[in-house]
Amino acid sequence: MELIEKKSIAAKIAPKLRMLCSAEGLAGVKFTADKKRGAKETTVESVLSVYEGGAEEIYVENVGTFSIYPVYPGASLAGKIAIVTGSAQGFGAGIAEYLAANGCKVCVADMNAAGAEAKAAEISEKYGIEAISVGANVTDEESVKNMVDETVCAFGGLDIFVNNAGIVRAGSLEEMTKQNFELVTSVDYTAFFICTKYAVQPMKLQREIAPEYMADVIEINSKSGLEGSNKNFAYAGAKFGGIGLTQSFALELAPYGIKVNAICPGNFLDGPLWSDPEKGLFVQYLNAGKVPGAKTIADVRAFYEAKVPLGRGCRVEDVTRAILYIVEQKYETGQAIPVTGGQTMLN
Ligand SMILES: NC(=O)c1ccc[n+]([C@@H]2O[C@H](COP(=O)([O-])OP(=O)(O)OC[C@H]3O[C@@H](n4cnc5c(N)ncnc54)[C@H](O)[C@@H]3O)[C@@H](O)[C@H]2O)c1
Structure with a gap:
């Protein structure tokens, strides 16, 4: 049998073993394709009945x-397992990083496989927590299945899936090509469906074994998923669609104890998307004259900060506070939580 097939079978066994060990999900299971000396031997059919509690190895x-x-x-978040x-x-x-700092084992998944590997290594070193990396393209079904x-196989299950990968291709109706529109749609909309299909x-x-256990699917959406975005309709349309998926998945998955919520951050002005010195939005908007009268990057930044009642861009810690709220609460699903410093208000 090919390794990939073995892993596919293992992925159907490990989550159940994990919950047999601890119904709160405070256990880990690591799969290796070889036979370990001293491991209790069994078959796929009877693996669950062989497990008797406590730490052990089963072949x-x-x-x-x-x-x-x-x-x-x-x-x-001790014992929890997440993919971001x-x-x-x-x-x-x-x-x-935040999840790892709070005791969660994480899979750093990204199309940039080298960047993911470096980030996972940095996290393991910094927080003394297990982190793996997977090179994954979220628009490719096989790649997503492999990521899950x-x-x-590395950790034994999955408790928190954070659908974060996203791209922006801004442009007016005249500028936007069908190719770019479809690219944005595939990463920011369709991929949320593909990833959720496999992540759940x-x-x-896990829920089959532990009927009280709850898990989370979290979409990193945007304030552009709550209100239109001028000359940025491909992105806003995909993010609006993401809220529709969030609500619909929430209804379908509630019977399985899987909460599905979206976080809608405001502009992450310190992040690479805005601040990259060569292709960041500050440089792009300055060069395109998008901000009237702006002569420097600082002018462009000040323009966007002034739009926010709380006077600054969104930061990582604003988003992670919302994540912790979503995971810890047990009575809310299908919601889109704005994290915008008051720039976007729900009605
Ligand atoms: N930056 C902002 O101001 C802002 C505001 C609100 C919401 N968001 C949302 O937050 C999320 C993250 O944004 P960011 O600013 O950190 O982006 P970023 O560009 O800094 O990082 C995005 C990451 O996604 C990866 N990626 C892109 N396409 C992928 C694919 N097909 N498969 C796998 N990985 C892929 C990239 O390699 C990159 O590492 C996005 O969903 C974005 O829409 C961002």
């Missing part, structure tokens, strides 16, 4: 070994 015939280990609670897409840089990197299987599979398996 499943023709598949591989599941090493089960308990995690002791301490940090607020697009986490090699920007908001995603900050979210992955790799995470489940281990979550459902």
Whole structure:
């Protein structure tokens, strides 16, 4: 049997083993395709009945070994397992770091495989927590399935899926090409469907074993998902669509204890999207004369800060506070939470 097939089978077993060990999800399971000496031997069919509690190793015939280990609670997200897409840089990197700092094992997933690997290594070193990286394209179904299987084989399940990867291709109706429109739609809209389809599979398996257990799908949306964005309709349209998916997934997944919520941040003015000295939005807007009278990058920045009642751009910690709220609360789903310093208000 190919390794990829073994991992696919393992991804259906590990989440159940994990919850048998701790119904609160305070356990980890690591899968290795080889047979470990001393591991209890069994078959796919009877693996769950062989498990008797406590830390141990189980070898499943023709598949591989599941090493089960308990995690002791301490940090607020101790024992939790998360995937953050697009986490090699920007908001995603900050979210992955925050989760790890609070005891969560993380998969740093990004199309930029080298950047993801470096970020995962940095997180492991800094927080002493297990982090893996997966090179993944969120618009490609096979790549997304692999991202979820790799995470489940490394850690044993999945509790928090953060759909963060996103791109911007701004432009007026005259400027926008169909190709760019479809690119934005595929990354910012369609990928949320593809990722959720695969991310909820281990979550459902966990719930089969632990009927009270709850998991989270979190979409990093945008204030542009709540109100239109001038000459940026491809992005705003995809983000509006993301709210529709969030609400619909929330209805479908509520019976499985999976909450689905979106966070709608304001402009992350310190992040690479805005501040990159060569292709960041500050430089682009200055060169395009988008901000009337602006002569420097500082002028462009001041223009955008002045739009925010609380007077500054959105920061990573504003978003991670919303993430912690979403994960800790147990009675809200299908919501879109603005994190905009008052720039966008719900009605
Ligand atoms: N920057 C902002 O001002 C802002 C504001 C509101 C919401 N957001 C949202 O936050 C999220 C992150 O934005 P950011 O500013 O940190 O972006 P960023 O450009 O700094 O990082 C995005 C990451 O996603 C990765 N990525 C892009 N396409 C991918 C794909 N197909 N598969 C896998 N990875 C892919 C990139 O390699 C990159 O590492 C996005 O969904 C964005 O819409 C950003």
